[in-house]
Amino acid sequence: MRRQLPLALVFIFGVFMIVQYFVPHEYSEWVYEFLLDWITIIGIFALALGIYSLTHVSMGKIRNRTPNWQYAIVTMLGLFVMIYFGFTARTGDSWGLYFVALVALTLGISSLTWGAVETQASRRKIGFAAGLGLLAVFVLVAVFDPSWKFYFYTSEGLQSAMFRNFFDYIMIPIQSTMFSLLAFFIASAAYRAFRARNILATLLLASALIVMLRFNPFLGPVGEYIAQTANWLLNVPNLAAKRAIVIGIGLGIVATALKVILGIERGYMGRG
Amino acid sequence: MEFGTYLWTTFAAFVILATFSFLYKDNPFYKFAEHLVVGVSAGYFVIILWHNGLVPNLFHRLADGDWYLLWMNSSKPWYIIPAILGVLMWTRFSKKYSWVSRWPLAVYIGVGTGLAIPLEMSNRVNKQLYAAMAEIDWSNFWGSRFLDVSAGYSDIIIFVGAIAALIYFFFSKAHTGVFGGVATFGIWILMIGFGASFGYTVMARISLFINRIQYMDNYWVQTAFDTSNPNFHAGFQILFWLLVAVLILYIVREIMAHLKTKAQQG
Amino acid sequence: MKYKLVVSFLLALLVAVPVVAQQDTTLADTSAAAMLPAPATMVQAKDADNDHGHAIDVTWELSADDGQGAGTVLSYEIYRSESPDGPFEQRGLVPSQKNSYTDIGSRDRESPDYFPDYIDFYYRVDAVAADSADRALSEVFGPVHSYGQWFNTGRIPVMVGVLIFAILTILFVTIAKKGRELYVRPLAGIDAVDDAIGRATEMGKPILYVLGLGTADQIATIASFTILGRVAKRVAEYHTKVIVPCYDPIVMTVAQEIVKSAYLDAGRPDEYSDDIVYFVTQSQFAYVAAVNGTMLRELPATNIYMGKFYAESLILAETGAVAGSIQISGTDEIAQIPFFIVACDYTLIGEELYAASAYLGREPVLLGSLKAQDYAKAAIIVLAIVGIVAANFGWTYFTELFQVVD
Amino acid sequence: MNIFDRMMLLDRRWVFLSLVIVCVVSYIIPFQIPIMVTDEVESIYDMIDTLPEGEIVLLAMDFDPSLLAELQPMTYAMAEHAFRKNLKVIFVTLSQNGPGMVDQAIREVADSVRLDRTYNGVFYKGKEIVNGEDYTFLGYKPYFALIILGMGQNFRIPFPSDYYGTALDSIPMMKGVLNYDQVACVVDICGGNVVDAWISYGQGRYNFKLALGMTGVMAADYYPYLNSGQVVGIMGGLLGAAEYEQLTDNAGLAKDGMRVQVFAHLLIILFILMGNIGYFMSQRDKRKLGR
Known part of the structure; x- marks a missing residue:
């Protein structure tokens, strides 16, 4: 029981x-x-x-x-x-x-x-x-x-x-207002964490910078290329990354749910 | 705007400033706003779930007619089952019988997980797999402009990138050799994607703050000086300056305290 | 409601006719005179596939005057009757160039739009001319009735997927039970959890565990429960404090049970109280406000965020950074992963959250399912490669095997 | 702590304070910023700008009020541009919640057109725009694909009278205006699938000039139509609207919003660069010391 x-x-x-x-x-x-x-x-x-x-x-x-x-x-x-x-x-x-x-x-x-x-x-x-x-x-x-x-x-x-x-x-x-604090936290997080420490951090930083510059009016003719690169980053590598994560999550969810239904995973139930 | 409404607006302006003050540090104003909103929102959900959940989803089904007849004359008497399950949740108030609350919990979790399995399989796995099997645009392989999204090579990068990123998520194989190389490419794609998402979101977040500035400007500041308002009187400006004074006093106090500690250290 | 809109549209058409007729002659010349368009032909109707009944698919061949010929057809109107002689009732309206319509009604007997199953109906499709109410009536098709199906064939790919994956999982779990060693590569975020608990003990500060905004029936939350169980056990062993503010009352109930059990397991039931795991409020940003306050007042050594997170992810993680806590996060909410990666010390990306519960336990049974996941991923990669080759050679029969039709 | 360490380890409250100052200042002071103009917006501008006086533009506002913030600025910019060039505008909405929004847009644009202004060096005298002479608002009807097809035959089929109840035949500017043939171009501003119907049922069948305004997220999906020539131009989100305002030399809602955005973004980028310079320099110092 x-x-x-x-x-x-x-x-x-x-x-x-x-x-x-x-x-x-x-x-x-x-x-x-x-x-x-x-x-x-x-x-x-x-x-x-x-x-x-x-x-x-x-x-x-x-x-x-x-x-x-x-x-x-x-x-x-x-x-x-x-x-x-x-x-x-x-x-x-x-x-x-x-x-x-x-x-x-x-x-x-x-x-x-x-x-x-x-x-x-x-x-x-x-x-x-x-x-x-x-x-x-x-x-x-x-x-x-x-x-x-x-x-x-x-x-x-x-x-x-x-x-x-x-x-x-x-x-x-x-x-x-709590929600709008995000404007500040996104700025401080970017300042604090976007450091070109290694190749992964550099890729993250570079891609974020390009997308942030996508509508900057002070870049002159280079601006158009940046805007197109940003658009490409958002629609090509970003889509590839999302697709892989989505498939992985899907499998993870189904696996975990199966374990729960089959009674293999019962951590959520506590003891006694 | 009537004075009563402006009184409320000023209070709203006060709690907005109190919430923003959290950016500086934890302080009594923020604590007040925080604790107030926790209580009010918890109460709000009690009321919403009562009026929009319990009454229509349960009471109206159990008691179509007079409430005191309860479910005797109900058209959907079987709704007594979820009601019983709900009440069983309350066995948690007792130490001795709290294990009974696992029954409704088991139903809750069983339904949720069972629901998730086919849905997630369909939406996240099958559909993404089908979407990956897309035709590559060979006729426009090099694209018509710089980094063309619809060009053939972009299609190939999406496909290869997704496969590589998926390989990164293998758990039972060490990331070494060629496999490790592909996995590394996969994590690069992931990082580029994350960076792009981050950069893209900045605009929406700044908009949230602009929206707050607009709210304060339109409803609080401008109303205080809007002499064309037929209800306008000195009270509006008194309220406005009162809050401004509190704000200035707090800032001055903080600066003084800061200078004092600086002087003690120095 | 829809019915009313159709009626009003028809009324509008009626009004329009005399209006157009009153136009001066130059304009009238440009519009074709009231000429009857060719009717729609080959009207067919059958029960709609893979549904709960109460719907019939109607198809027809386009009128000869639709797009080509005189080009006068503007729309098709679909009529239904219970007898071939009428009276016919209008059921739908589609623009020209479309040759199908699904006549759907409500399954609720009390609804005015109720569509009975197992009743014979007759259908007629009118080709309606553009600038007059003149219409060409098609032949009547019938009888046809609707009924509900017991199996949705459009979802066969999903069923195959679930079955194969379930078999894989059970297979590998069985193998793992027999004691075969299964290798899993190290994950930085997982190793950090143990270190973080040690750090909290040294510093004499609590650990803050946030289960996210998910409900207890969401799988991300269930995975988080398992991780909470491990963390709570360690915490109890080390005499450290853990704080678990909850967003959902059921999540709170389950979390209380888990933490209590962990304290029992560690042999310290006396140190447990229900106030360790507490409810805050069910409102997103009010909850965030409270957790933020807790972070700055309790200054936890470690913040662990596991489960479903939305916009609040960055607010929490940045406040945690202000408080100087080590932060470990994991979520399957794709939009929030970038923010956790940027602001936290360790982040479990998507699927890694589900793997974490297996990793932390190092129980062979749980690790078995990781193996099943890897095989499924390998299968998906192979299928995708074959599929993209097939798609580019035009072998659509292969790719269509994977298409889910809802 | 040297300057580079300071650059790297700045208290985040300085970041917050700078952001507040930048946002509030650029919100309050209405100075001008240059906006880069893309070809796809410029072609829409050129299309409207080169029309001879008295021509008719059909402006469809097919979006929900929930997208007001993103799509309203471009609507205002285009409508005012058309009125200043003495063009006539037919407004229509194929979104259920649209009519009130269009009505408000017309009133606000009318207020703005009433003022004397100089744009791109050309003086425009303020004028009163008159319902029925300068513009007509047809209103809303359901079944957007059918409405688009119906208007291709005759505006009077779906809309026997305008939004305010006047019969189309008694509206002066609609005299002799039968269908798309008498309209110089169609502009669809939308946030949903109505745009697909405008492309396939409208442009595809009646072959008029079609320009699109849409949310920033949607815009990327419609570039193929631009390449194939089915669409004259595309304006995406607040940015597209700001470009249009730049071209008409009439700074409005979009440029106001963009001004804050541009400077806030620049500030964040500046902080990131500062942190990285500090990081590299202090790394270099450490390496030197190590040697």
């Missing part, structure tokens, strides 16, 4: 997926699509494990006061607030007591957590009392404030103003 059943499952599902590739019939397609849904759904359930891990690590940092523990609070707030925004939306144009509820809920959960980990009995009491009180405030607002609502089964939350703002003005800017 612990070891043999998983190996058998890998074998059965693996072989089925190989066979279905050659069977175009709609029954085979139906099972194929159903199995892909399994994968998606297992993945979604697993996210709970991920969020638990993130929370556990962050809470550990806060509790143990490890260096930079203050920033773990930022992560936890970001996570919590984003989930809250995703499940709530305004019913009209007014915010009502929306943010009061949010603050009450956040502080309520925080003080309950504080109370739970605190060792001193008197502080625990304060933590629990404050937490329950704040949660009560939250419940009251959530029930009696008509200007906003929770939506779990329909996706109003995705369109809610705060969810969009956090996405547009926090997530997107930071991520695109």
